[in-house]
Amino acid sequence: MKKTKIDEKDKKKLIERLKSEGKINKPDPSTLHGVALWGWYVGAVIASLLIALTLTFYVVPSKIQAVSFRLPDPIPLTGVLKENNRLTDAELLLENQIFGPECIAVDKQKGFVYTALKTGYICEIDIKQNPAKIIRSVRLNKLEECDGTYSSMPKCGRPLALRFAETGELFVLDAYSGLYMLNFAAEKVSHLLLGGAEITNDETAAPIRYLNDFDFLPDGRIVISEASNKFDDRDHLYELFEHRPNGRLLVFDPKKEELKVLLNDLYFPNGIQVIKGKVYFSELGMARIIKYSPSSGKSEVVIDALPGYPDNIRLASDGNLWVPLPARRSTKDHYIEEHPALREFMTKAI
Incomplete structure (x- = not known):
């Protein structure tokens, strides 16, 4: 095919004709200005984020x-650990x-079930009714504005553990305010161990x-398990991310009003179950279950390298232990385990 050469004059005429026919649009100055302004805005936001992240990492x-x-x-x-769907239809x-x-x-x-809520209420529940019904609720204190928020927890408390004594009273352990005995029928609350109590036999202990x-x-x-003597319940992520042995196993004698340390240097000890005088407890920060003997003072690992982080622990009717794992572990967790600076940065952003 033979190419036709178009001189500069004809080229200008052709462009003008195409523009008049609408086949070539003239650039809109306002559009160009808007694009430039948007690009500047995005660039400024990205730069601000980079500056904020840098300051957070190095200065905060x-x-x-x-x-x-x-x-x-x-x-x-x-x-027996194979994944299943048994709770799907719960x-x-x-x-x-x-x-x-x-x-x-x-x-x-x-036949009633009792549970402790984040708002500080202890609820008595009749699960035989259909649907289940809250019969009554009792608070450990009479403070107002206890809604379970971050700011309210140190003042209002956070009940975490419940157990019935052989005498029938319901004992309640609050993460902040200590140990209580509750007579639900009379709605009477007795405070047995105050939050922030000193260790009886060791003046140097926290x-x-x-x-x-x-x-x-x-x-x-x-x-009693004390998850941390450095951070409180609302800042439990700080304790987990720091990964230092700030936890303890304590023993309280209600008759003598004595509080002593059984074990030091634990990594977020959590659920407790006593079986034939031996104390089984979950050490969440190490993903394992430990057995401790108060008579000998010796402890041993019952099971290690659990597939998740153990929270509570309770005795089943068949003699086995129920151990809920609220968060599953992965080999990918090793990266964050081996990079403490990353964990420190994450706590700055919380």
């Missing part, structure tokens, strides 16, 4: 002093009626800070 002090660690790889989910009770139920105690004689769970020893004393 961290609330924790994180250390590097590496937990053993989680045991594989095979055999019935939901009191949906949208209770806020943050943490622990459950059952009165086998009455006072209690973040109580978690408890159980009764055969001699009447009460063994």
Whole structure:
């Protein structure tokens, strides 16, 4: 095909004709200005974010002093640990009626279930009714504006653990304010152990800070897990991200009003279950279950490298232990375990 050469004059005429026919649009100055302004705005936002992140990382002090660690790889989910859907068809009770139920105690004689809420209420629930119904609720204190928010928790408390004593009273452990005995029928509350109490036999020991769970020893004393003596319940993520042994296992004698330390240097001890005088407890920060003997003072690991982080622990009717794992572990967790600076940065952003 022979190419036709168009001189500059004809080219201008052709362009003008195409423009007049609408086949070539003239650029809109306002549009060009808008595009330029939007580009400047996006660039300014990105620059501001980069500056904020840099200042946060290098200038803002961290609330924790994180250390590097590496937990053993989680045991594989095979055999009895194989994933299943048994809870898929579980019935939901009191949906949208209770806020943050943490622990459950059952009165086998009455058939009532008791749970502690984030708002500070202890609820008595009749699950035999259809639907389940809250019979009554009791507060450990009479303070106002206790809605379970971050700012209200130190003042209002956060009940975490419930157990019935052999005498029938319901004992309640509050993360902030200590141990209570509750007569639900009379709505009478007795405060047995104050929050922030000092350790009886050690003046150098830190006072209690973040109580978690408890159980009764055969001699009447009460063994208590203290998740941290540095951070409280509302800042539990700081404790987990720091990964230092700030937790303890305590024992309280209600008759003598003595509080002692059984074990130091624990990583977020959580649920407790006493079996034949031996104390089984979950060490959430290490993903394992430990057995402790108060008589010998010795402890041993019962199971290590759990596939999730153990929270509570309770005795089943068949003699086994129920151990809920609210968060699953992965080998990918090793990256954040081995990078304490990253965990410190994350706490700055919380």
